[in-house]
Amino acid sequence: MAAIIVVGTQWGDEGKGKIVDIYAGEADIIARFQGGNNAGHTLVVEGEQTILHLIPSGILHNGKTCILGNGMVINPKVLIREIDELQERHIFPSDTKLFISTNAHIIMPYHMRVDLAREARMGKSKIGTTGRGIGPAYEDKMSRVGIRLCDLLDDRIFREKLSKNIEEKNFYLTEFCKEEPVDSDAIYTEYKAYADRLREYAANTSLLIDEGLRSGKHILFEGAQGCHLDIDHGTFPFVTSSNTVAGSACCGSGIGPTRIDGVVGICKAYTTRVGSGPFVTELTDEIGEKIQNIGHEFGATTGRKRRCGWLDMVLVKQSVRVSGITGIALTKLDVLTGINPLKICVGYTTDHEEFTEVVPSNLNVFEQCRPLYEQFEGWTEDISHIRDFDELPAAVKRYVSRLEELAGVPVVLTSVGPDRDETIITQNPFDMKQ
Ligand code: GDP
Ligand code: IMO
Ligand code: MG
Numbered sequence: 474m475a476a477i478i479v480v481g482t483q484w485g486d487e488g489k490g491k492i493v494d495i496y497a498g499e500a501d502i503i504a505r506f507q508g509g510n511n512a513g514h515t516l517v518v519e520g521e522q523t524i525l526h527l528i529p530s531g532i533l534h535n536g537k538t539c540i541l542g543n544g545m546v547i548n549p550k551v552l553i554r555e556i557d558e559l560q561e562r563h564i565f566p567s568d569t570k571l572f573i574s575t576n577a578h579i580i581m582p583y584h585m586r587v588d589l590a591r592e593a594r595m596g597k598s599k600i601g602t603t604g605r606g607i608g609p610a611y612e613d614k615m616s617r618v619g620i621r622l623c624d625l626l627d628d629r630i631f632r633e634k635l636s637k638n639i640e641e642k643n644f645y646l647t648e649f650c651k652e653e654p655v656d657s658d659a660i661y662t663e664y665k666a667y668a669d670r671l672r673e674y675a676a677n678t679s680l681l682i683d684e685g686l687r688s689g690k691h692i693l694f695e696g697a698q699g700c701h702l703d704i705d706h707g708t709f710p711f712v713t714s715s716n717t718v719a720g721s722a723c724c725g726s727g728i729g730p731t732r733i734d735g736v737v738g739i740c741k742a743y744t745t746r747v748g749s750g751p752f753v754t755e756l757t758d759e760i761g762e763k764i765q766n767i768g769h770e771f772g773a774t775t776g777r778k779r780r781c782g783w784l785d786m787v788l789v790k791q792s793v794r795v796s797g798i799t800g801i802a803l804t805k806l807d808v809l810t811g812i813n814p815l816k817i818c819v820g821y822t823t824d825h826e827e828f829t830e831v832v833p834s835n836l837n838v839f840e841q842c843r844p845l846y847e848q849f850e851g852w853t854e855d856i857s858h859i860r861d862f863d864e865l866p867a868a869v870k871r872y873v874s875r876l877e878e879l880a881g882v883p884v885v886l887t888s889v890g891p892d893r894d895e896t897i898i899t900q901n902p903f904d905m906k907q
Contacts, residue, residue, distance in 0.1 A: 475734040475903045476692040478722045479802075481699030482792035484708075484746040486772070486779060487739035488804035488888060490514025493530035493695045495886075495893055496737075499903055501690035502682060503531030504540035506725030507715040508697035509580060509610065510551045511603040513773025517891040523564065524773050527552045528571065529695050532559060535566040538685070540678045543576035544715065544725020546610040547622070549667035573671060574678040574727075575623035581635075581664075583642040583655045584609040590650040600711055601748030603774050611714040613638070622675055625668045635661060679727025686732055691903050694722040700738075700792035701832070708832065708839065711750025719796035737885065737902050738798035740789055740876075742806045745779040747772045751839045754782035754818045768808040783846065785818040786879040791832050793880050800885035800900060803873065806856065807889045813851030817875060820845040847875065857890040862897050 479496065481487040494516045497503050510526035517523075518533060525532065527547060529539040541547060552573075559565035584606030592599045602608060613619035618638055624630045636657060643654035685692055696717055701707045703717040715721065719736045723729060743764055746752050755761065761781045764770065770779035792798060809815060820829040821842035833839045852868040859865055865873075865887075877884050885900035 474686060474689040474691065476686060476694070476728070476732050477902045478694040478696065478719045478733060478736045480696035480717065480719050480736065480738055480792070480796050480798075482738040482740045482789050482796075482798070482801070483699045483744055483785075484701050485697075485699040486513075486745055486747065487699060487741045488802075489696060489739050490516050490525060490530045491804065491888060491891065491893070492737070492739055492802045492886065493693060494518070494533060495896060495898075496693050496902060497531030497534050497537060499691055499901070500531060500537065500693035502538045502540060502685045502692045503529040503695060504542050504678070504682060504692065504726050505529050505545055505695050505697065506542040506722045507544040507717060508713065509546040509605060509607050510548050511605050511607045511713060511774060512697035514695075514697070515773050515891070516893070518893050520892065523559075526555060526774060528555050528559070531693065531695075532569060532571075533564055535568055537569045538681065539569060539571050540681065540726070541573040541577060542678055542726040543574035544721060545574070546578045546580050546607060546614070547573065548580040548605065549625075549664065549671055553667060553670050571674050572676040572678050572681060573622055573674045575621065575626070575675050577622050578610055578614045578619045579622060579625050580606045580610045581620065581638070582660055583639065583646070584613070586646060586652065586655060587642065587650070590646065590652050594650065599749060601750075605774075608714040622671065625664060626672055626675060628665070631664070631668070632661065635664075682726055682728050686728070694726060696722070700796055701788055703795075706791070706795045708750050708836075709834075711748065718792075719798070735799045735902055736797050737800050737802050738789070738792055738796060739802045739804060741804050742784060742809050743768075744782045744785045744788065745770050747775070747777050747779050751836070751842075752780055752782055753821055753839075753842045753844050754785045755780055756782045760812060763812065764808060768805055783816045783818055783844070784876070785844070786876070787818065787821055787828060787830070787832055789880055790830055793882055798882055800883055800902065801877070801880055802886035802888065803876065803884045804888040806869065806873075806887060807895075809851065810856060811851070811853055815849040815851050815872060816846040817849065817872070817879070818844040819847050819879060849875070857895055859889060860897055862887060862899050
């Protein structure tokens with residue numbers, strides 16, 4: 474029995490989907506604990522690609538329990554579409570079970586409308602959100618007016634909450650945003666149908682996870698986004714609206730921190746970011762373009778081009794600290810093949826200060842930071858067929874070894890291609906129990 478959390482160590486899109494799919498082979502329960510369909514997690518099995526936005530990345534395996542935890546914000550329309558698509562493609566195994574926490578909050582049409590209207594008003598200073606209504610849905614949760622799955626499933630409560638919410642949202646949309654109001658009756662009818670569809674999946678998922686742990690099962694918690702998109706620990710305000718760090722797995726699934734055995738931080742061999750915000754190691758030259766092209770760095774949710782840059786170890790060190798990471802899964806190392814020299818950022822400098830351990834909280838200071846680089850010899854050999862770490866070229870090993878030294882934790886998995894098979898596993902996370 475072991476409980477392992479997987480989180481992103483950068484600004485999202487590190488390859489969490491691929492790694493969770495691999496670890497899910499050994500897990501019994503796979504649970505998402507925060508975020509919503511702002512996430513886009515890509516799985517490639519024998520060349521066939523699946524992109525998941527809400528359903529945990531364990532779904533392709535037989536006999537698993539997949540959970541959407543209470544910390545998530547769920548768009549029922551998107552979830553139903555995702556379930557239908559997987560079933561149509563015959564990749565939702567009949568003996569794999571799906572459960573949704575009755576405490577999870579529901580994304581409503583007015584959340585998306587408010588998200589988009591606000592971004593449009595902000596112009597150049599916009600966050601660059603995914604436009605999925607994530608921020609407004611979490612706002613309603615925190616201001617205690619949000620609609621949870623259990624509320625949606627109770628007709629009287631749903632009707633009451635919806636009408637109160639719509640009164641306020643329509644005032645905001647029409648008076649402040651100068652937009653059209655939303656139609657209460659249409660939303661009621663649409664969401665009643667979703668309630669009927671989702672009722673069979675509703676459960677107390679905290680209890681299910683607890684029962685799993687008590688009966689000796691392996692639990693895998695799948696983070697979305699990355700540590701630097703965390704609402705508390707990220708590059709505020711250019712962040713998402715949930716806690717993305719490992720601690721969030723406990724609150725977002727309803728189990729205590731004493732039950733966790735290890736945390737795997739997913740780290741891309743370089744850095745990417747979608748949306749706005751400072752990016753110290755960003756490459757706006759032909760190397761950045763090369764990484765973008767070879768790495769197919771397009772958002773799995775919005776299709777936007779991802780900004781690319783050198784590996785930034787200040788970001789990763791902070792993630793190791795804040796999430797208590799015990800091992801790193803290093804992804805997309807193959808994308809760096811043929812780039813020479815390579816650089817790793819080991820610190821930031823401004824005219825006044827140096828930073829090696831922390832990302833400055835003050836946005837003005839962060840914007841002024843210039844990278845301090847160490848340079849590494851690149852490699853030209855194709856590494857995508859290698860399955861034994863010792864067989865990697867010496868230059869690759871030097872790059873990985875410096876990363877491990879700076880992070881202060883070992884690399885437990887190295888990913889050399891998008892497919893499930895293109896992976897070198899050096900340590901099994903379920904054996905990481907201290
Ligand atoms: P997530 O949001 O963290 O799950 O990551 P995304 O799925 O949004 O983005 C990661 C992208 O990189 C996907 O297209 C994956 O198929 C791909 N990928 C994952 N690992 C590797 C790897 O080691 N090498 C290459 N070339 N692609 C990878
Ligand atoms: P996965 O799980 C990368 C970014 C958005 C934007 C900011 C706020 O696939 O790694 P939001 O819609 O959440 O309010 O947008 O966060 N963002 C992501 N970037 N990967 C993600 O998820 C992201 N989810 C949100 O681009 O900058
Ligand atoms: Mg993604």
